[in-house]
Amino acid sequence: MNSVSAITPHDVSPETAIVTLLTYNGPVLLDLDETLYLRNSTEDFIDSAYPGILALLLMRALDVIQPWRWTGGEATRDVWRVRTISTLLPWTVRRWKKRVAELAARFSNLRLVAALKTPGMTPIIATVGFQPIVAPLVAALGLPQVRIVAARLSTFADRRGGKLHLVMDALGHETVRRALVLTDSEQDLALLNACARPLRAVWPEAHARRALNRVYLPGQYLTQVKRPGARYIVRGILQEDFAFWVLSSLALAAMPLTHVLGLLFLLVSFWAIYERGYVDNDLIAARFEREPKLSAAFKEAPVATPRWQPWIWALACGAIAIYLLRWPAHPVVMDFVKWTGVLLATHGWFLLYNRFDKGARVWLFCGLQFARTAAFVALVPIGLIGAAALGAHVLAKWVPYYVYRLGGKDWPDTPFHLTRLLFFVVLALLLAFVQGFSSLWTWTAAALLAWNLYRSRQELKAAYKAATRLDRNPNKPPL
Secondary structure: OOOOOOOOOOEOOHHHHHHHHHHOOOOEEEOOEOOOEOOOHHHHHHHOOOOHHHHHHHHHHHHHHOHHHHOOHHHHHHHHHHHHHHHHOOOHHHHHHHHHHHHHHHHEOHHHHHHHOOOOOOOEEEEEEEHHHHHHHHHHOOOOOOEEEEEOOOOOHHHHHHHHHHHHHHHOHHHHHHOEEEEOOHHHHHHHHHOOEEEEOOOOOOOOOOOOOOOOOOOHHHHHHHOOOOOHHHHHHHHHHHHHHHHHHHHHOOOHHHHHHHHHHHHHHHHHHHHHHHHHHHHHHHHHOOOOOOOHHHHHOOOOOOOOHHHHHHHHHHHHHHHHHHOOOOOOHHHHHHHHHHHHHHHHHHHHHHOOOHHHHHHHHHHHHHHHHHHHHHOOOOOHHHHHHHHHHHHHHHHHHHHHHHHOOOOOOOOHHHHHHHHHHHHHHHHHHHHOHHHHOOHHHHHHHHHHHHHOHHHHHHHHHHOOOHHHOOOOOOO
16 A cells, blocks of 8 residues: 655645646556555455455465565565455455445545546556456446556566566567656656656545454554554463463363463453453543544554444453363363353453542552453462462563553553562562471472573673672772
8 A cells, every 4th residue: 555655756646647648648557556556456366265364364364474575675565455355255256246346336536537538648557456356346447448457466576576566577668768657656656757747646545444344353443543653462372371361271181282272262251351351441531532543553453343242352262261271070060150250340440540540540550450460360270389370470470561651651661570570579479488488399489589680681681781889890999
């Protein structure tokens, strides 16, 4: 999808572009997406995939794997996306052909289409969109006889080379040299510089909506709105909260494999509801706070935030988790009651947190971290050393927030992992004094200590390098 922020030497208003187009005597090359068609054809094709949730999971899998790294980079990303949808959900092509008439009626650039129907006008549509997607759309726009130069799905070369090479190969250098080119994208600057009359016009009616943004999937709001670009699910949830869920409980599990898998489903269940708290947090901030801290993506609303679908996901994944955690035994009704109670309590506490001032939030925040860290204990037994590790995790999460709320506007740069390690050692030693040091000689204690040391390795190194022995400082005279 094209950016409209850049400025080029060829920028003109839409009105000027149309007047120039009507009076130009020579070849006319027109961009399609966000110019002749006021949306993005590739995104709308993917948006036509059914079922939407499966299509969205496929797209997210591609985003994780990023196979375009091996085929020419980001320019070839859409080739992978469209090929995946066309191959695994092949009926999407048929759905697209049925849908283009409605899309063309709603998102046709009426002013530009009317100009193109002027007698004697023979434009050429030049796009890096894909031929099977573009052809039925252009016909639905009322231009069935117009020549189309588009990218092929059978090769990555068209996307790697860009629009200039695509057009040169199809039309020849001389045609391009004499042509008027009208586009909205600064990415077409090479083509604009190569033609006789370059025009870049941004149409105010144009809006390229992301594919499948009406399909709900847990984690979308967290990764694209609340913490965009932070890889928070991996770094903040799997490597932190979930790692402690597993390490503190695995030694007591009869079936380790199904236990870990059950905890994973339990994590999805919990975060479907916890993420809904983030949504509410942003909505409350936007409505009531004078200076709300909201990401740029919040106004764009790139993902669905329904009210009830998170609960469907939470209850379904929670049920699967309970069956896995209890396997080979059968779960009891009380298991489902307990977990539903945890979800309701977490949701209610988050709503309470969102509606109080910052001073009160200092104390309520600790409850949220307790829920994130220890929710699974409602269903899964842990030992005392596991409880100490979870307590250290909660305290280490709460301390920076306490400093942030009472000490300034910026989040403090505190060594979180080193702080957690310190809390864990202190709590473990207290436990040893009460229960005996034999309580520390367990695989669970060793695993938790090893993981804490591993996660804090960089902070430990930095603290060691920053430490200075006062009794060995030659620059300071003795007292």
